[in-house]
Amino acid sequence: MGSTEEKKKGRQRGTYWKLFSATFLLSACTFGGGFVIVPLMRKKFVEQLGWIEEQEMLDLIAIARSSPGSLAVNAAILAGYRVAGWLGSVVTVLGTVLPSLLILSAVSFFYTLLRDNPIVDRAMTGMQAGVAAVICDVVLTMGIGVVKENRVLPVLLMGVSFVAVQFFDGNVFAVLAICALVGVIDGAVRKKKGGREE
Amino acid sequence: MIYWQLFSIFFTIGLFTIGGGYAAMPLIERQVVEQHAWLTMPQFADVVAIVGMTPGPIAVNSATFVGIRVGGIVGGIVSALGCVLPSFVIVLILAHLYYRFRNLSVVQGILSGLRPAIIAMLASAGLSLLVLAFWKDGSVLASLENVHLPSILIFIASFLILRKWKCSPIVVMIGAGVAGMIFC
Numbered sequence: 001m002g003s004t005e006e007k008k009k010g011r012q013r014g015t016y017w018k019l020f021s022a023t024f025l026l027s028a029c030t031f032g033g034g035f036v037i038v039p040l041m042r043k044k045f046v047e048q049l050g051w052i053e054e055q056e057m058l059d060l061i062a063i064a065r066s067s068p069g070s071l072a073v074n075a076a077i078l079a080g081y082r083v084a085g086w087l088g089s090v091v092t093v094l095g096t097v098l099p100s101l102l103i104l105s106a107v108s109f110f111y112t113l114l115r116d117n118p119i120v121d122r123a124m125t126g127m128q129a130g131v132a133a134v135i136c137d138v139v140l141t142m143g144i145g146v147v148k149e150n151r152v153l154p155v156l157l158m159g160v161s162f163v164a165v166q167f168f169d170g171n172v173f174a175v176l177a178i179c180a181l182v183g184v185i186d187g188a189v190r191k192k193k194g195g196r197e198e
Numbered sequence: 199m200i201y202w203q204l205f206s207i208f209f210t211i212g213l214f215t216i217g218g219g220y221a222a223m224p225l226i227e228r229q230v231v232e233q234h235a236w237l238t239m240p241q242f243a244d245v246v247a248i249v250g251m252t253p254g255p256i257a258v259n260s261a262t263f264v265g266i267r268v269g270g271i272v273g274g275i276v277s278a279l280g281c282v283l284p285s286f287v288i289v290l291i292l293a294h295l296y297y298r299f300r301n302l303s304v305v306q307g308i309l310s311g312l313r314p315a316i317i318a319m320l321a322s323a324g325l326s327l328l329v330l331a332f333w334k335d336g337s338v339l340a341s342l343e344n345v346h347l348p349s350i351l352i353f354i355a356s357f358l359i360l361r362k363w364k365c366s367p368i369v370v371m372i373g374a375g376v377a378g379m380i381f382c
Contacts, residue, residue, distance in 0.1 A: 030255065036371075040367050059296065059300070067216070070256065071255070074285050104263045112244075114251060115248060124378070128327065128330060130374020131371055133374070146313070155314070158317055165319055176312060176315055179315040
């Protein structure tokens, strides 16, 4: 009995450590803020660790985007909860915040050097292009996933949402609310149809 | 007590900034520069510049950096925790609800509508970043002459590497930074 319990504890500790190191690395490498965390988390938690499913990842991002605070922090809280409950969330939040604390503590001593440095400026310029590529890559992968569902409505929602947000400065929450409503109606209609056919 | 003040200010800011990132900046500026006069306006401009250059969530970085400048390392820790705490409580509750009710058909409907919208928002963020990287002033209307050629080449190379070899995005971003140092 004792040994199996110890093993379980050991495995849990291993999970916490993996969660911590994953979020620590992600946070330390998130340049450009915001949505960059989506491709990074997807790679780590969906592809490499297999702890979260593809669709589930999108759900978690939707929840993270609709809640107050930083997208990266919120996504980390959700991933931690998914893998190891609320203690998992504590671990992932610490993993996300700690790099900021360490890096900025160091930077605060010589930040004028960093601010006026042309080499840093050039690195940032290159990195901006790299970050754009990373986001475009994940959009393409996920977008193809939606198209492959072979249904018109999700593709339509995707297109209309994009145009609304990008070209008409549409309010993000209004767009999310409308899409949620359309999804509910669509689900109800399909259920009714399915029921009749049976 | 300065630590308590920092904590409560960033707690409030964390609670009321939805969407994160630079949305919090005007709120922080009002508290830190105008109300408490902890930093001058040029000092705050430095904070914004540094936060944009360092990795990590922008909201957390600005809280931490302001905290360090105002109250040392402890100030930084207190500010970061204050900024994260509201999210922690709210998101944890939502996470619990999600895993409890996600199999309900209504919730399934909501989520199936939200997924395409989230991809659209990602695409929009990607496009804005792309425009910012290609045209330094961030406007597509800028003529083709103002286009920043090295950035375009770095973008294309990064994109091809990501698609073809499924390389880690972290490696690609760091590689793009190094390429920028050399070619930009």
